[in-house]
Amino acid sequence: MHLIEKAPAKINLTLDVLGKRDDGYHEVEMIMTTVDLADRIHLTLRDDGRISVDVDKGFVPGNEQNLAYQAAKLLKTEFGVKAGVHIFIEKNIPVSAGLAGGSTDAAATLRGLNRLWRLGTTIDKLAELGAEIGSDVPFCVYGGTAIARGRGEKLEHIPSPPPCWVVLVKPPMGASTKDIYGKLDLDHLKHPDTAAVVKAIREKNFRGICEGLGNAMEDATFGLYPEVKSLKERVRSFGAEGVLMSGSGPTVYALLQNQSRADRIYNGLKGFVSQVFVVRLLGAKHHL
Ligand SMILES: C[C@@](CO)(OP(=O)(O)O)[C@H](O)COP(=O)(O)OP(=O)(O)OC[C@H]1O[C@@H](n2ccc(N)nc2=O)[C@H](O)[C@@H]1O
Ligand SMILES: Nc1ncnc2c1ncn2[C@@H]1O[C@H](COP(=O)(O)OP(=O)(O)O)[C@@H](O)[C@H]1O
Incomplete structure (x- = not known):
């Protein structure tokens, strides 16, 4: 079987x-x-x-x-x-x-x-x-x-965000979750406004979601790998609506409502980062 x-x-x-x-x-x-x-x-x-x-x-x-x-x-x-x-x-x-x-x-x-x-x-x-x-x-x-x-x-x-495109950009290094947690400067973290993003998700407010994206681990990973910070800035310069590092990194993602913009970012980055993906958010939960 x-x-x-x-x-x-x-x-x-x-x-x-x-x-x-x-x-x-x-x-x-x-x-x-x-x-x-x-x-x-x-x-x-x-x-x-x-x-x-x-x-x-x-x-x-x-x-x-x-x-x-x-x-x-x-x-x-x-x-x-x-x-x-x-x-x-x-x-x-x-x-x-x-x-x-x-x-x-x-x-x-x-x-x-x-x-x-x-x-x-x-x-x-x-x-x-x-x-x-x-x-x-x-x-x-x-x-x-x-x-x-x-x-x-x-x-x-909670309900899923409105449908959108996600460009995932994975730079060549790997980040150890344990090491990044260990490097956090707990007194000087940039705390995201979780409640505001949950509200934006419930209201299907795409712009509100993009404006609220935040990751308290970014600075620790950027400290170890400054090129991840540069990558985030570069992705933003392509006109992405919301850009963030995922988890402990180093993957950076952009959210877009428009497929042609997602493709533009993909094409712009593909030349110098080998792992770039254009995917959709997956709304549904798993069932047994
Ligand atoms: C940072 C996050 C955010 O989604 O994701 P990734 O970057 O790994 O995808 C997670 O917190 C990662 O969760 P996960 O990768 O399952 O962690 P675990 O295997 O449980 O723990 C690995 C190590 O990370 C640290 N750890 C993990 C979770 C947590 N809340 N606090 C911690 O301090 C601990 O040192 C632990 O030994
Ligand atoms: N099935 C698996 N897929 C990927 N990594 C795995 C798996 N099983 C164990 N690992 C180990 O887990 C570590 C973290 O991998 P991964 O889950 O891909 O990272 P992250 O937690 O950053 O998303 C790696 O060191 C890898 O060797």
Whole structure:
């Protein structure tokens, strides 16, 4: 038996860091939404009970460090599953990019194995288990648009922004989420106005969303990689309505209502950044 589960990337429309917690994590408040740039997770039943993983690109671990492997192991233990699975990942989402590529692979593995192994569990249970793998996994289990709080696992689902185009620009370096959190200057962060962006989303006010985009992690990443700041300025100079770094970076994205403007930015940047994508926001939540 074989099935394929789509694993879309996320972007952060806002990302606020409210403080450091005793457990070493940071308290966050952020608006996340899924975009139509996705990995494809192929799940094939193994009768010998083993879990194996293989990736079509060399720079992602094809072993137990892979978050999809960890998702399968967690489900197998939790539900006492005798069967195994071979996981093959078609990797389209740039790695260490601030787009939750690993988290969404883990989330898609949870959804897919619920079907393949006929577990009959709920999406809420999968999200709860996903939090053991990573802070962004619960959001990726549901997809859609949500405000994430706590360390990222407490979700409030909200309507999606109005349809628009997203240009994703991934510069050649990778950013380690842990390192960027460690470099934050907590007393001098630029805090976005999350409530104002949520209001703009509810009112389908595209301009309001663009004006409110904000990411408290930008300065830390820009400090480490000044070229990411220059890239953001360059994207803005092409006439994008809203521009922001996603997550801990280094991917920078632009939101546009007009496809020809999105194409213009794509064409302008393609010459000197190899990973540029023009995609749509993905409105719908996942269902089991
Ligand atoms: C910054 C964000 C924003 O969406 O995304 P990415 O840039 O990774 O896509 C997330 O907070 C990333 O979440 P995720 O990548 O799942 O993080 P985890 O695996 O749980 O944690 C990796 C490390 O980041 C730090 N961490 C993570 C989340 C959090 N709220 N506070 C933290 O301090 C911790 O040092 C932790 O050891
Ligand atoms: N399935 C996976 N896809 C991508 N990265 C993975 C995966 N499993 C484990 N990783 C590891 O997770 C780290 C972060 O990757 P990723 O999730 O792409 O970044 P980000 O959290 O910035 O969005 C990388 O060091 C990578 O080796």
